Amino acid sequence: MTTQELIEKVGLKPLSKFENRVVEGVYISDMVSDVMAGAKSGDLWLTIQTHKSIVPAANLVDVSAIVITGGKEVPAETVELASKYDIAILSSELPTFKLVGKLYALGVGA
Amino acid sequence: MSGCQHKWKMKNVEFGFVVFEKCFHCNRVRTYFTTEMVAILGDEYREADHFWHRVENAQSFRFDLQCSVCGDLESFGDLMGLLYCTGCLSDCRLEILRRELEAERIHMLMACGFLGESELKPKQVRLDKLEELTNYFNQRRDTARSRIKIVPFDLEDGFCRCKGEFLYDVDMLSQEPITARRSPF
Amino acid sequence: MQIRTIKDALDASVIEGEALLDVVVEHVYASDLMSDVLAFGKPNSILFTGLATQQAVVSAHMAEFKGVVFVRGKKLKDGLGRFARDNHLALLSTRYDMYEACVRIDCVMRGKVLLLEPVSVAPNGTEMSLSHELCVLGNDFANAGMVSTEVKSILKKIGLNPKLVRRVAISTYEGEMNVVMHARRARVHLTVTPQLVEVAINDEGQGIPDVELAMQEGFTTATEEMRAMGFGSGMGLPNIKKNADELIIKSEVNKGTQLLMKFHIQ
Numbered sequence: 001m002t003t004q005e006l007i008e009k010v011g012l013k014p015l016s017k018f019e020n021r022v023v024e025g026v027y028i029s030d031m032v033s034d035v036m037a038g039a040k041s042g043d044l045w046l047t048i049q050t051h052k053s054i055v056p057a058a059n060l061v062d063v064s065a066i067v068i069t070g071g072k073e074v075p076a077e078t079v080e081l082a083s084k085y086d087i088a089i090l091s092s093e094l095p096t097f098k099l100v101g102k103l104y105a106l107g108v109g110a
Numbered sequence: 111m112s113g114c115q116h117k118w119k120m121k122n123v124e125f126g127f128v129v130f131e132k133c134f135h136c137n138r139v140r141t142y143f144t145t146e147m148v149a150i151l152g153d154e155y156r157e158a159d160h161f162w163h164r165v166e167n168a169q170s171f172r173f174d175l176q177c178s179v180c181g182d183l184e185s186f187g188d189l190m191g192l193l194y195c196t197g198c199l200s201d202c203r204l205e206i207l208r209r210e211l212e213a214e215r216i217h218m219l220m221a222c223g224f225l226g227e228s229e230l231k232p233k234q235v236r237l238d239k240l241e242e243l244t245n246y247f248n249q250r251r252d253t254a255r256s257r258i259k260i261v262p263f264d265l266e267d268g269f270c271r272c273k274g275e276f277l278y279d280v281d282m283l284s285q286e287p288i289t290a291r292r293s294p295f
Numbered sequence: 296m297q298i299r300t301i302k303d304a305l306d307a308s309v310i311e312g313e314a315l316l317d318v319v320v321e322h323v324y325a326s327d328l329m330s331d332v333l334a335f336g337k338p339n340s341i342l343f344t345g346l347a348t349q350q351a352v353v354s355a356h357m358a359e360f361k362g363v364v365f366v367r368g369k370k371l372k373d374g375l376g377r378f379a380r381d382n383h384l385a386l387l388s389t390r391y392d393m394y395e396a397c398v399r400i401d402c403v404m405r406g407k408v409l410l411l412e413p414v415s416v417a418p419n420g421t422e423m424s425l426s427h428e429l430c431v432l433g434n435d436f437a438n439a440g441m442v443s444t445e446v447k448s449i450l451k452k453i454g455l456n457p458k459l460v461r462r463v464a465i466s467t468y469e470g471e472m473n474v475v476m477h478a479r480r481a482r483v484h485l486t487v488t489p490q491l492v493e494v495a496i497n498d499e500g501q502g503i504p505d506v507e508l509a510m511q512e513g514f515t516t517a518t519e520e521m522r523a524m525g526f527g528s529g530m531g532l533p534n535i536k537k538n539a540d541e542l543i544i545k546s547e548v549n550k551g552t553q554l555l556m557k558f559h560i561q
Contacts, residue, residue, distance in 0.1 A: 025394075026394040027392070027393075027394065028325065028392070028393035028394050028397070029327060029345050029393060030279075030282070030326060030327035030328045030345075031169055031279045031282065031327050031345060031346065032277050032278065032279055033125065033169050033170045033171045033277075033278055033279050034125075034171075034327075034345050034367070036171070036192075036277065037120060037123050037125075037171050037173065038367065038392065040250065041250050041251040041252065046394075048326060048328055048331055049327075049328065053194065053275060053277055056194035056217070056219065056277060057277055059217040059256070059258075060192075060217065060219065060247060060258060060277070061247075061250070061251075062250070062251035062252070062255075062256070070331070070335065085217075095324070095325075095335070096325040096326065096393075096397070097322075097323045097324065097325045097343075097397050097400075097401070100325075100394060100397035100398060100401055101397075101401040101405075104398045104401060104402075107482075109394060109398075125347075125369070145372075146372070147348060147349060147372055147375065169346075281330075282327060282328060282329060282346055
């Protein structure tokens with residue numbers, strides 16, 4: 001499944017300009033320290049953390065996209081930085097737990 | 111030096127806090143890592159001529175790297191954190207380096223050691239260790255698409271003017287939503 | 296669902312609250328940011344978090360949650376369980392990461408039935424085509440057999456020949472037990488057309504290094520513990536072969552196994 005397919009199938013809203021990538025797995029954490037220690041290249045990173053440091057953290061571990069859950073607003077600064085690095089920041093109205101159900105039903109990270 | 115092309119894995123990962131303490135007498139800042147629950151911000155105590163109080167507790171982690179081929183263990187306990195450049199000064203040596211690397215799709219992060227109370231600049235982490243840390247991150251991605259480079263944070267005036275930010279977690283326990291980050295320096 | 300169900304599904308250890316396992320929670324809230332928990336958490340929820348600090352427990356308490364599950368094997372420092380104890384909050388720790396933990400609970404909450412395609416079933420079974428997807432969790436002995444029971448119940452409802460239903464149910468049961476004993480989790484796909492019943496069990500797990508060997512009667516890789524429970528007679532795959540009209544096994548070591556069983560409808 002690619003980022004673009006996910007946007008269509010799950011109903012995610014793209015906020016940044018990004019490079020379409022294959023989603024290999026899912027990583028959920030709001031702590032960049034956890035992400036640095038545990039996320040893998042190609043992971044879809046689900047979080048409610050919107051501080052711009054998620055962009056260098058995402059770059060460091062090479063996630064395929066960041067999904068901000070719970071309809072949280074993402075500051076323009078974060079979106080701009082993400083667009084600069086071609087990192088997809090996608091938005092979902094669903095809270096994390098509900099989004100997991102949808103992703104799993106589609107076979108993401110399975 | 112072994113002839114091994116090390117294949118690194120993170121080992122001995124410990125989650126904890128990087129604590130920043132400031133002396134309100136001389137304005138020096140010192141930092142250290144602890145796995146103890148550091149509860150109170152603003153807690154003050156006197157030590158010799160200094161009056162320390164905590165200005166920041168950041169969630170972070172400590173780790174070693176171990177080679178899965180030869181078993182060599184490289185400790186990174188002296189790494190306080192990785193900084194990302196915010197491009198605050200266009201003629202800053204590190205900002206210039208960052209731009210050069212980015213033109214080749216290399217993301218730069220700066221490695222910083224801990225700050226002792228008698229020091230104005232953070233300690234350096236050995237260059238060869240930073241190379242291995244760079245290798246660790248590059249081994250886990252498709253380097254044809256992009257790469258990582260970890261460089262030493264070695265500005266002459268330390269954090270005096272630098273507005274770089276650490277990759278760590280603050281305000282996780284805040285009862286209020288976070289608006290902006292304050293620098294601990 | 297009861298906190299006990301969550302504990303079982305996540306193979307979690309109990310840090311505090313052995314006496315609180317029968318408490319029922321209505322929602323799962325997954326977050327590491329406590330301001331969010333306080334703003335949006337609903338009472339009678341359980342918190343899943345990677346932030347293993349006392350303050351996370353305090354926040355859960357303020358939001359009127361019933362408990363906290365620390366994921367990724369995180370634990371509170373010794374001696375910090377006191378607050379939870381005094382305020383009747385259950386504290387659990389699971390080795391699973393947040394995604395895996397949420398997936399497991401999601402499976403349980405849905406009764407393990409995930410409807411992916413619309414079901415159209417005619418009562419007399421003349422023109423039928425249905426598709427159901429269910430999931431099995433590895434190591435979940437407490438719920439072992441639920442999926443094959445559900446499959447049996449679905450096939451009975453649509454009026455299939457009882458002998459056929461029995462053969463499908465037995466085969467699915469054996470496949471389900473193999474997942475519980477040897478894999479991490481699996482998706483079970485049941486498809487029924489006018490001519491055919493198909494059960495596909497695709498798991499993520501250690502895989503089968505030698506399928507031919509695994510097909511031999513009596514060969515088992517079950518542990519002592521499993522055998523003490525009555526499983527691992529080594530008849531699983533042979534039984535499926537006996538009951539199904541066609542059995543296709545594909546497996547990759549350290550990835551998983553795919554079983555496809557076909558049953559002709561006369």
